[in-house]
Amino acid sequence: MARLGEGDKRWIVEDRPDGANVHNWHWAETDCLEWSRNYLTNLLCNKSILDGEGILYIRTKELTKLEGEAYVNVRKGKIIPGYELHLVLSYEAEAKDSERNSVLLTEGSVEVPYISDENAGEDPDIKISIKDDGPIGKRLKEAFLAKGKPFVLEKIREYVDTMAKGGPAKDDLEVKKVASKKPIASNSNETVKNNSVSNTSAKESKKEKRKEGFKTISMSEKFSCRARDLYEILMDENRWKGFTQSNARISKEVGGEFSIFDGSVTGTNVELQEGKLIVQKWRFGSWPDGIVSTVRLIFEEPESGVTVVRLSHTDVPEEDRYGNATVVENTERGWRDLIFHKIRAVFGFGI
Structure with a gap:
């Protein structure tokens, strides 16, 4: 260890007289609590949840509580959000009769x-919760659970995603990135050519490096059912809702989109062969931007009434957008415990 005053100055960040944080070398912390209050208010408050469906009307009102802390740390362009929030949102619910007269407000x-x-x-x-615990009040509460809860979860996911990108500090980061870019002029064709080769090599290197951080999940499961039955369960949104106990929207067309596990996973259908093959693009909301994996499910019937499904889930990132290195493990466990085992439990497809 170097003595005081004898260290290599290249590793020492000195305080500048002008107080500038050059290249964000120091940690720059932004308090985001008030920003979070305003952002969540815009996302959640005064929104219509039901507007007459089943002669029920539900509308969110205001944030009656937002306590805790929220901040974003930035150092050398790396964003680390931190927040622990306790949120309470009020809502108004009304039921009307067939003549549109108010029965309960x-x-x-x-x-x-x-x-x-x-x-x-x-x-x-x-x-x-709801203030009226009578039959009509319970009906209104159930309606909020069905329609309002997914809405609230979607908006919270939007908040989490925005915080991961820097929250209120994002604009400052973008300004610094633009300011740091300087045009390079050159009259030499050789310089342009060399720069082009260099950029291509850098892109290829970056691509190879990125692929190093990805894994493939392979799994084989056996069910006592026909292949077309298992295929239908995985492609039918109502059955998916049943065995996962979560909201789902699933297109049965090639090129169609799907959203499962309350929107935590989204994607598109690439190739579909009824009872034989499902190929889809999957993306988890917690993954870094732009990362999409490929799911391939092959259905085989080695004997009557027995189906073997072979899963190959490629391009699964080792880390999520928050730096957690449990993505592959959690994804594999999700396929096993939340999909395949749940299908057995609900539909009785043993083995």
């Missing part, structure tokens, strides 16, 4: 006790 609340960067890849727990 009441209020309720949505409590999200813990929104945290530690659980950024998971949907938080939500508690729904």
